[in-house]
Amino acid sequence: LDTVWERRFGEDCPEEHDLFTMNVEEVFQCQDLSEEEVWVSGVDYTGATSDPLKDYAPRIVEDMNKKNWEDILRFCRVYAHLEAEVEQASLTWVDRLGFDMRVLTRSPPRIMEIRIPFEREALDERDARSLLTMMGQVAWEKERKVAIPVAK
Template identity: 60%
Template sequence: MVDAAEEVPEETTRSQAALLLRPTPAEAARTVMEVCVEGTLSTLSEDGWPLGTEIRFAVDVDGNPVFSLQPSALHTRNLLSDSRCSLHAQLEQPGRQKPQCTLWGRIARVDGSKHKEIELAWERRFGTEHLHDGAALYVMNVERALQAPDMGEEETWVTGSDYRDAVADPLRECAPKIVEDMNHKHWQDIRRFCNIYTHLDVELEEASMTWVDRLGFDLRVLTREPQNILEIRIPFPREVTDERDARSTLTIMAQIAWERERNYSPADALFSSM
């Protein structure tokens, strides 16, 4: 990964996230779990071997996974004997990137005063399906999280408290649409981003955006000679807050890149027309 800025120390607290080129591992983990609706739940069978099953999940306000489990399911029976488990999910991003998150914790059935809150968390994602056919709601108390930016890349451990305190990226729902629009409607701007905001001294064959978050965006670049594939990170000038802010910032960056590419001065153009 090539970062189009000076390196900064990696931290895990949100207060220092604005100093980073990308969200913290805790924020990335929360984003994966907020966007994904399916994952692999691994429980311990009677003989001590882990058993993974595909399962749907929601999350509560703290990012703890919520499940609707049938009492006859094998993973439910395993959890009644040993509540320790893990949940693995991966986010399918444009450009073949797959951020990963694995949560460790213990699952318990939801009863009492918290039941309505957890029920609402499930209904927000799936409606009332599977809530009234014998299934019961369970929630995992996250003790640790393991986050990786992509398959095969180095993982980072996150404590349960850091995970719960983190906030998912505000662009998580609109990012795929922004990426699609940039690649199909503004591909010339993406090439200018590479020329102006990076230090690449190579001829480009292709360039595309693969993801965008509140701190910046990722590009995949194919160089011509020599042929090579580069993953590039370009930070925003400031943290953006929502889709409108992100699109506006990209437009401003594109305009600046266009002017720099042409050594264009608005003042010179104004006076030359008088």
């Protein structure tokens, strides 16, 4: 166990009494108060893999909010189909399946949490950025009613 710990974390293993092994039977997952909670089996929990964007998401969110705020507003109108006037919108998270936004509408004044899925699963950071750029371009074209040429 000491060797596995050292390889995985790059440091000496803590004292024996500080380590515990858990046998997970079930996990109760609840993303937030507005979503339905789910019981996950121990087999599914231990077999799960982490999202490939987990280490890059904060930087992607920061870049989008700083450099692509016009696209974020378009996402509200085109993908979330918001008819209320959007006063402020920002990305709050991105993962391989899509992104979350927090939107403040002017009339009626409301704060909303919105989830917008990607067209397909993002494979890595570069792919996620590409999908966001593509969605921004498509939203721009839809708002301007740009006719997309058909290849012959």
